[in-house]
Amino acid sequence: MWTIVMLTMQEAMRRRAFLGTLIILAALYGLTFLPKAFQQALGGSPKSFELGVNLMILFGVDIIKFFSSVLAILLCAGAITSEIERGYLAAILPRPLHRFEIFLGKWLGVMLFCVANALVWTTLLWVSVALQTKPRAEMWHALPYVLLYPMMYGTVALALSSFSSAPIASMFTVAAGAFAYFADHFLRPIAAFFDVKLLQQLVSLSEWVVPMAVLKRLVQARVDTLVPPGMNDAPPVGSEVVLHFLNPPVHLLDLVYVGAYLLFWLLVGLFIFQRRDVQ
Amino acid sequence: MWAIETRGLRKVFRPLMGGNPVVAVDHLDLQVPVGTVFGFLGPNGAGKTTTIQMLIGNVYPTAGKAWVLGYPAGSIQAKKRLGFLPEKFQFHDFLTAEELLRLHGRLARMEPATLNRRIDEVLELVGLMERRKSKIREFSKGMQQRIGLAQAILHDPELVILDEPTSALDPLGRRRVREVIQYLKQRGKTVFLNSHLLSEVERSCDYVAILNKGRIVKQGTLDELLVNRSVVTIELSQVTPTIREALGRIAQKVQPIDERRIVVEVEQERQVPELARAVILAGGELISFQAQRESLEDLFIQTIEGESK
Numbered sequence: 067m068w069t070i071v072m073l074t075m076q077e078a079m080r081r082r083a084f085l086g087t088l089i090i091l092a093a094l095y096g097l098t099f100l101p102k103a104f105q106q107a108l109g110g111s112p113k114s115f116e117l118g119v120n121l122m123i124l125f126g127v128d129i130i131k132f133f134s135s136v137l138a139i140l141l142c143a144g145a146i147t148s149e150i151e152r153g154y155l156a157a158i159l160p161r162p163l164h165r166f167e168i169f170l171g172k173w174l175g176v177m178l179f180c181v182a183n184a185l186v187w188t189t190l191l192w193v194s195v196a197l198q199t200k201p202r203a204e205m206w207h208a209l210p211y212v213l214l215y216p217m218m219y220g221t222v223a224l225a226l227s228s229f230s231s232a233p234i235a236s237m238f239t240v241a242a243g244a245f246a247y248f249a250d251h252f253l254r255p256i257a258a259f260f261d262v263k264l265l266q267q268l269v270s271l272s273e274w275v276v277p278m279a280v281l282k283r284l285v286q287a288r289v290d291t292l293v294p295p296g297m298n299d300a301p302p303v304g305s306e307v308v309l310h311f312l313n314p315p316v317h318l319l320d321l322v323y324v325g326a327y328l329l330f331w332l333l334v335g336l337f338i339f340q341r342r343d344v345q
Numbered sequence: 346m347w348a349i350e351t352r353g354l355r356k357v358f359r360p361l362m363g364g365n366p367v368v369a370v371d372h373l374d375l376q377v378p379v380g381t382v383f384g385f386l387g388p389n390g391a392g393k394t395t396t397i398q399m400l401i402g403n404v405y406p407t408a409g410k411a412w413v414l415g416y417p418a419g420s421i422q423a424k425k426r427l428g429f430l431p432e433k434f435q436f437h438d439f440l441t442a443e444e445l446l447r448l449h450g451r452l453a454r455m456e457p458a459t460l461n462r463r464i465d466e467v468l469e470l471v472g473l474m475e476r477r478k479s480k481i482r483e484f485s486k487g488m489q490q491r492i493g494l495a496q497a498i499l500h501d502p503e504l505v506i507l508d509e510p511t512s513a514l515d516p517l518g519r520r521r522v523r524e525v526i527q528y529l530k531q532r533g534k535t536v537f538l539n540s541h542l543l544s545e546v547e548r549s550c551d552y553v554a555i556l557n558k559g560r561i562v563k564q565g566t567l568d569e570l571l572v573n574r575s576v577v578t579i580e581l582s583q584v585t586p587t588i589r590e591a592l593g594r595i596a597q598k599v600q601p602i603d604e605r606r607i608v609v610e611v612e613q614e615r616q617v618p619e620l621a622r623a624v625i626l627a628g629g630e631l632i633s634f635q636a637q638r639e640s641l642e643d644l645f646i647q648t649i650e651g652e653s654k
């Protein structure tokens with residue numbers, strides 16, 4: 067199975083995945099101007115500089131979340147059906163391997179590749195913060211939870227790729243992400259403020275279907291101290307219930323659910339790949 | 346024990362979006378003896394590749410069963426003992442020839458020392474020794490087919506399954522494949538191959554099976570199938586009805602081509618001289634007389650055309 071893991075990573079390298087790395091490098095580099103810009107805009111106090119650094123870390127973590135997910139989707143979406151169509155798997159499968167070894171090998175290969183990338187990016191973020199002010203550790207605390215993003219989207223994309231071609235698998239995965247984002251950022255406030263029960267149920271349901279909001283809260287719990295006052299404060303109106311709905315607390319069980327969610331999609335993909343013809 | 350055995354093997358492809366189901370392989374009973382070179386023939390779309398994919402375990406049968414060297418087709422035990430060259434081969438082309446073989450050796454769980462030795466051996470066998478450091482991407486189609494053959498025999502499997510091993514090869518390459526097949530046969534291996542180049546098959550196979558529309562229509566050793574049926578092309582200054590009649594009394598089939606040439610088929614080789622005598626006795630002026638054993642190609646075409654009638 068390790069041979070498959072290595073092969074997958076080699077393929078990932080070759081697919082110019084590092085081009086994406088360059089893009090994110092540029093984005094992170096752009097961020098390094100943020101603290102200075104903030105300081106100038108807000109009258110030059112050290113406090114505003116600190117605020118800028120905090121925002122830089124927050125945005126940096128967001129960027130890492132986003133790009134590592136994109137990377138995982140790109141690599142996983144073409145992992146099975148596209149490889150079958152291109153004829154790669156027909157030559158690998160006659161080897162004495164179980165199909166699940168190939169599937170898990172691919173999964174692990176992509177995940178390790180994404181972890182390696184996220185590590186590099188986080189190090190960059192850390193260095194560029196450390197160069198401007200004293201070293202900060204929040205991005206490292208957030209990293210394990212940030213990694214859940216590529217894991218979740220990669221696993222979903224891989225499961226879809228077991229029966230659909232790369233464009234379709236990535237399209238559906240991105241659509242799932244967009245749906246979760248929409249539910250969390252637009253439906254949730256509307257449901258809270260106007261207290262529409264049906265909408266609230268819909269938002270909760272969406273969290274079960276694509277637990278991106280859960281991941282968001284898990285990450286946020288690690289970088290909470292950075293959020294500037296007033297940015298994430300509870301709204302001035304609304305009952306206890308509504309506030310709770312807007313900002314649910316983080317539970318350990320959330321993590322368990324995310325684990326079960328990953329396992330579910332892995333099993334779905336495995337099951338389909340196990341049964342399908344490879345031609 | 347058979348190298349390959351199938352019982353009632355059947356595969357139906359059902360299109361997802363409506364359309365008619367395709368019966369690619371239908372009730373296939375096949376027995377391939379160990380240590381033989383077996384030619385699996387049939388027209389395009391007969392179901393050869395589908396059968397092979399089922400033997401490998403890439404495609405699941407709709408019904409029936411298959412065994413490879415006594416193990417269920419597709420099982421790890423079976424896969425350990427076979428080597429396979431796919432029809433539409435596509436290897437990871439960013440690897441070099443050597444790296445590709447190393448990858449396949451690892452997947453086949455070979456010992457590193459054995460692997461290094463075998464990589465040299467098989468590269469030599471398929472004639473790619475000088476290109477071992479070249480990327481597969483830079484290979485021509487025929488060179489890719491050679492590296493495909495190399496990976497199929499790398500781990501010294503007991504059974505080698507080749508789906509059209511010579512489709513992209515030049516005459517020298519084809520001869521090399523014949524040599525590789527002989528080399529495998531001498532070492533007691535079984536070779537199961539599928540090819541449209543019937544003269545190649547005729548030269549290297551002991552057994553053949555002809556498949557048409559998913560069913561076996563003829564099966565046996567080459568010697569059994571091509572029994573002494575001889576075809577003679579006779580050229581005369583003029584083919585007269587008397588000559589045709591005289592030939593007709595001996596021959597199984599008489600087919601004039603034009604007023605000078607006539608093709609005659611006899612049941613047995615020993616009847617060939619009788620034909621010459623008959624021509625002379627009927628007053629014919631013999632210009633040329635060419636006897637040939639019926640070729641596999643004739644048998645193939647007759648069999649398939651006979652089927653479609």
Ligand SMILES: Nc1ncnc2c1ncn2[C@@H]1O[C@H](COP(=O)(O)OP(=O)(O)OP(=O)(O)O)[C@@H](O)[C@H]1O
Binds near residue numbers: 345
């Ligand atoms: N994935 C598939 N879906 C639907 N039909 C298929 C599929 N694969 C093969 N077939 C059909 O099954 C039949 C047998 O195909 P197969 O590839 O086994 O033929 P073959 O004997 O190898 O032919 P060739 O000599 O052209 O390689 C054909 O009619 C083909 O159209």
Ligand SMILES: [Mg+2]
Binds near residue numbers: 393394395432
């Ligand atoms: Mg074929």
